[in-house]
Amino acid sequence: MTKLLDVTNITAGYGDGPAIIDGAHLTVEPGKVHCIIGPNGAGKSTLLKAICGMLSIRKGDVMFKGERLNGLRPDQILRKGICFVPQERALFAKMTVRENLRMGGFIIDDKREVERRIDGILERFPILRERADQHAGTMSGGQQQTLAMARTLIIRPDIVMLDEPSLGLAPKVVQEMFDIMKMMSAEGVTVLLVEQNALMGLKNADWGVVLDLGRTLFEGPAATVLADPRIQELYLGGKKAA
Amino acid sequence: MAEIVQILILGLALGGVIALMGSGLSLVFGVMRIVNLAHPSLIIGGAYITYWGFKSLGIDPIVMLPVAAAIMAAIGVLLYRLVFQREAKSAKYSEMTVLLTFALAMMVEGLLGGLFTNTQRVTSPDYATAAFFIGDVFIPKGQLYAGIVSLTIIAGLSLFLKYSRLGYAIRATTQNREAAELLGVNVQFISVLAFAIGLALAGAAGSLVSFVFSFFPAKHWEWIAMLMSVVVLGGMGSILGTVVGALILSVVAAFVGTWIGATWSTLTFFLALFIILLVRPQGLFGEKPEMA
Numbered sequence: 315m316t317k318l319l320d321v322t323n324i325t326a327g328y329g330d331g332p333a334i335i336d337g338a339h340l341t342v343e344p345g346k347v348h349c350i351i352g353p354n355g356a357g358k359s360t361l362l363k364a365i366c367g368m369l370s371i372r373k374g375d376v377m378f379k380g381e382r383l384n385g386l387r388p389d390q391i392l393r394k395g396i397c398f399v400p401q402e403r404a405l406f407a408k409m410t411v412r413e414n415l416r417m418g419g420f421i422i423d424d425k426r427e428v429e430r431r432i433d434g435i436l437e438r439f440p441i442l443r444e445r446a447d448q449h450a451g452t453m454s455g456g457q458q459q460t461l462a463m464a465r466t467l468i469i470r471p472d473i474v475m476l477d478e479p480s481l482g483l484a485p486k487v488v489q490e491m492f493d494i495m496k497m498m499s500a501e502g503v504t505v506l507l508v509e510q511n512a513l514m515g516l517k518n519a520d521w522g523v524v525l526d527l528g529r530t531l532f533e534g535p536a537a538t539v540l541a542d543p544r545i546q547e548l549y550l551g552g553k554k555a556a
Numbered sequence: 557m558a559e560i561v562q563i564l565i566l567g568l569a570l571g572g573v574i575a576l577m578g579s580g581l582s583l584v585f586g587v588m589r590i591v592n593l594a595h596p597s598l599i600i601g602g603a604y605i606t607y608w609g610f611k612s613l614g615i616d617p618i619v620m621l622p623v624a625a626a627i628m629a630a631i632g633v634l635l636y637r638l639v640f641q642r643e644a645k646s647a648k649y650s651e652m653t654v655l656l657t658f659a660l661a662m663m664v665e666g667l668l669g670g671l672f673t674n675t676q677r678v679t680s681p682d683y684a685t686a687a688f689f690i691g692d693v694f695i696p697k698g699q700l701y702a703g704i705v706s707l708t709i710i711a712g713l714s715l716f717l718k719y720s721r722l723g724y725a726i727r728a729t730t731q732n733r734e735a736a737e738l739l740g741v742n743v744q745f746i747s748v749l750a751f752a753i754g755l756a757l758a759g760a761a762g763s764l765v766s767f768v769f770s771f772f773p774a775k776h777w778e779w780i781a782m783l784m785s786v787v788v789l790g791g792m793g794s795i796l797g798t799v800v801g802a803l804i805l806s807v808v809a810a811f812v813g814t815w816i817g818a819t820w821s822t823l824t825f826f827l828a829l830f831i832i833l834l835v836r837p838q839g840l841f842g843e844k845p846e847m848a
């Protein structure tokens with residue numbers, strides 16, 4: 315199996331506090347959608363924050379394309395090609411949609427190239443084009459999430475990590491977010507998704523990772539994880555996946 | 557009518573200088589959440605640098621402005637690295653900076669007192685006591701020049717923040733520090749840069765203040781309440797708000813000073829601060845604080 319990102323037995327937490335994840339591991343293959351599921355407090359978001367450099371890794375390794383990422387700052391990890399969209403979407407409320415997209419291309423020195431890529435994004439996402447001059451803070455939750463996800467594409471990253479993109483959105487809008495995610499994947503962007511809605515997340519993923527109490531319980535093809543009786547019982551409320 | 561125009565002109569010219577005095581305070585709070593109580597003492601530091609240049613070398617205060625700004629920017633880099641950076645990740649950072657900058661203000665005051673004594677000083681270029689006359693209205697050249705230079709610097713700062721790459725990074729860090737970091741902004745560097753710019757603005761304001769007001773090391777206690785009023789009225793962290801706040805309060809203070817009495821003029825700022833905090837704590841252009 316080709317590994318794009320390889321996380322081995324990492325331990326991480328906030329400041330000097332207790333470890334939130336301890337012994338978490340996962341393997342990310344290029345071009346696929348990976349979904350991390352687990353109950354509240356399992357450490358799913360913490361794992362993504364540790365990978366992107368927002369939290370320091372106390373033990374274990376994060377290897378990306380064979381390079382160790384431990385100790386790098388978020389801006390340095392972004393330059394390697396890993397983008398992270400946190401739960402709160404990380405938008406600049408008082409900047410317009412276009413300015414937010416410009417910030418998405420902050421690490422690209424060629425301004426004209428950034429503008430070209432922004433035009434491309436606005437072409438693909440008509441809702442953003444219509445609101446290009448509107449402040450991001452005045453848009454609906456779904457529109458904000460669309461902007462946050464579209465913004466990651468400006469730098470053409472290798473991996474986009476999404477922390478609960480469906481949080482607080484209406485079911486119809488949630489499906490739109492998953493459609494955007496699939497489109498990203500179809501374009502060759504590897505997606506690493508944390509999703510509270512395990513059924514929805516796994517149905518839209520190629521690979522599933524089950525996290526509990528800060529540790530990886532197991533990982534495998536999403537369909538296999540979805541069909542596993544333990545997962546059915548623990549995280550899907552005993553529901554059979556259709 | 558002439559009297560109203562006269563008061564308006566004086567208020568607006570002075571407001572421009574006060575806007576520059578407050579803009580550094582606002583920028584530093586916006587980007588780093590540092591409530592810099594030492595800002596006015598650093599403005600006085602800039603005024604003394606200018607005073608020294610004027611008295612010892614005969615350099616015009618406005619020509620000394622870039623020198624004072626550059627020296628204060630360098631001091632800003634040192635101060636940030638030595639004092640503020642260490643605690644930047646503390647949960648109580650803003651609260652801690654109030655105490656830190658209070659202590660810093662005392663130290664700057666002591667240092668300036670030791671170097672220059674506590675005598676009142678003022679630089680006195682020819683234009684400081686000259687005026688233009690348009691009919692019955694007189695426009696003091698010193699205040700006019702200081703106001704124009706101040707607003708030009710603020711306009712330059714606004715253009716820099718609006719259109720430059722670093723300006724984008726500063727604005728982004730002001731609005732959402734974590735998001736800026738996730739998009740590749742080195743927020744540590746941006747914090748140092750913003751602090752240096754904040755102090756450069758203090759130095760620049762000091763040069764202009766040196767011929768508009770008389771000053772002495774302890775004068776900063778008088779100014780901090782005035783500047784806080786301006787910045788709080790405009791909205792902490794908003795440069796545009798600071799300019800609007802400074803112009804409004806300066807004009808109102810000028811009317812109060814003329815029609816009611818000079819003693820009551822200063823009260824305008826304190827009263828405004830009191831009312832704003834009661835009625836609209838986020839100020840005119842600030843964001844409403846999130847509920848805990």
